[in-house]
Amino acid sequence: MERLAKAAIERGLALGASYVDARVERIASETLVVRNDRLNEVSAREEFGLAVRALVGGAFGFAAAPLSLDDAGAALALADRAVALARVLAPARTRPVELSEESAAVGEYRTPVAIDPFALRDAEKLEPLRAACAELGKRPEVSVREASFACRSRVQWFASSEGAAFHQELVRTGGGIAATAAASGEVATRSWPASFGGDHQPGGFERVLEFDLLGHAPRVRDEAVELCAAPPCEAGRRDLILASNLLMLVIHETVGHATELDRALGCEADLAGHSFATVDKRGSLLYGSPWVELVADSLAQGGLDTRGIDDEGVRSQRWPLVHAGRFVDFQSSREWASALEARKSHGGARAQSWYHPPIVRITNVSLEPGAWDLDALIADTADGIVCDGVKMWSIDEARRNFQFTAELGWEVRGGKRARLVRTPTFTGDTLDFWRACDAVCDASHFRMWGVTNCGKGNPIQEAEMSHGASPARFRGVRFLAG
């Protein structure tokens, strides 16, 4: 693999490129879905391809194709095409690409895996799904019950003309259960450990076993049925206590995307949008309350974007995005880092696969734990709603105005959990929201949650990352009528 990558690099340099990198990638995935007790999807996929990126005359060209191990000619042809493309595009650049100075990464990284999900017999992977699905169906109101498993392995060989040579094997495994009940003229869905296909963690099948799908199935089933009969959430301003499985998505949308440097510089405006957190606000903007510490960390334990290097060879790192409530830094790549005085990439350039050019992506971004116990936080709340699970989300192109709907809400009255409410929908402004955060629970409540389908770029690419959080309270949040 390394031989093919290096052959492409040498060819690109010989053709006049000032910088070349190459990624050989083998990607394997498997999906099992049991729906209404029937094995609804059994699928597997393997990809093997090469991507070559060449910098010529201040412009990048990128070429990619499926790869045969014995076809060095194809690797050279891709280098030819990447260089040719860069030459065509260079005159259209109004400013040449400047790459930040980085040390060449040499080494390897492997996700720790206890039970290899690809080596495990399929029957063993199906057993917990079938058992949980059957349990979900033990109430007639449940019309749709689903249990799913998915795993993905991404093996990369990265090399660059600056001497980088890195091999990494990233593995993630996950799954979950969901019950949709139809009763009392209403339809409600409840899931575990997360909605929309469950949660995904770095590692092997041990992660799915830790989810204890069967153990949680009775609660998930019963809550789905109870939600159908629950009153809708009332409109008004209330205190919001966010469970970490929903807070993680709020972090993703209002902090993760908002602090992507390419977005702040206007280079994502054609699709996902821009950001209110512009370069001139770094160091001065009050993003949140003093309790808000938001950290980017591609070294974090339990992160789907925990790895050795990014897709342009910059080593993984940890750095603050929001410190004591103040906006202090961006997520960046080598090209866009030149817009900041530090001129160092945070290693945020990633591609969905060999088929895609790297772009600035969110890494693992987490809210640091505070000091509160969850029971104490609820006891301290006079009029609030605990929101749990993701049902819906939407945010504007500047990452300011958002709206989220939770799967389930618990009203809190006088410091006690009162009644269940359905369709709790809250809306707000990113800065007002984080500034209204007055309590974050302690590390005993902290958990990382995986995101496997983050969309960005044009044409759109998917990326994976995790967000960690403990439950937190936000004062005076506006709820819409459910």
Added chain:
Amino acid sequence: MTLFSREEALALAREIVAESPAAETEVTVESTVDRFVRYAHVGPTQSADRERVDVAIRVRVVRPGGVGEARAEASTLERATLEHTLAHALELAEAGVAPDELVPLGGPVEVAESRAAPATLAHGFEAKADAVRRAVARAGEHGLEPAGLYETCATARALVNSRGREVFGETSRASFSLVASSATSSGFADTIASDVTALDVDGAIERAVDDALRSRDPRPIEPGTYEVVLAPHAASALLLFFAYEGFSARSFEERTSFLTDRVGELLVSERFTLFDDARDPRNPGWLFDGEGTPRERLLLFDRGRAQPPVSDRAHARSTGGRSTGHAVAQPSSQGPLPQNLVVQAGDATLDELIGRIERGLYVTQLHYVNTIEPHELVLTGVIRHAAWLVEKGKLVAPVAGLRFTDGLVRALADLRGVGAKVERAGALFDGEVATPALHLGSLHFTSSTRGA
């Protein structure tokens, strides 16, 4: 690289089917050529000259305990890898053996063979770079920041199964887009066609720049209920939810669709007719689905009256026992989907639609629309790019963004006018709709995106 020829693709698919020991086998072979340049104020920011092949093998095994079905895919033509892919599919199918009844794979069908536009397939980077230069320069003349994409893509697909079904087709798509932004406004325009020679790149550049300039310094506006005219891109962002959520036979059978118990009812205005038709040149697509079944042209709303959903072979009972040809690749946890929605044109010009509003809004695009509640298709999303306050039939002032939260079915029940000009328009997520501008009697805006 060029696309696989019909003969190459069918031959490879036939070969794998012949080698498979499974009771039933279906093989899909696909090749794609894609070239794009993405750009911003610095000129080209990302680009790709790329191709891929995808081979999907679907097998069914019959054992004493029942039937097992699985799919395995590989992005290669290497024989050794494809043999492994077939073996993997068989292994997965064995693991899934259960006493289920599966609808047999479909037999021979006649499907017209669609072709990629040769000009799109041949379109190179010089012309793309030239268009990018024009867009960047034109925006720069007015102090606007540009961002956009120029892409040409073509795909060939063959499907062969062990019951004698053999189909082949090609598609192509070319698109150019520009978002032009000032400090207080932005304008978006794109042009999409199967044949790159049909694109109106300079027209799109002018429209985006014009909208950005005319919508500068918007005035704040209170959330509330407004009469609206939605331009095609705003309308498509809503109408795509009929595809994502509503007209699938699976959600219909599972009673989570807005169609549940409502087929045949006058659910929305009689002015609204929606159909799905892969042959319509305004929003063309594959002429066969993920199982090789010919795609039918289906009415989904017939002058306001809800029609049955789209189906695949597994959900054919919802459509009179036959598949309508809307399957995704099988087996899948996803149900059938309409993918080529077209709204029947009305007879009003855009100016006439706006001219009928006493006080309301003209919205060019809606962004990040998502579903809160599927039974009434309650959606939320935000106004993006140019929007104007309309008073006494005239655009009187650009307005700042608002968030809407409202039911799509409810809103379309008060559809007051349909434009005459149909445009192919997409949204943030997948899919496109060919739709004219729509005039809605009301849409409920719940917050301002300029400070909630």
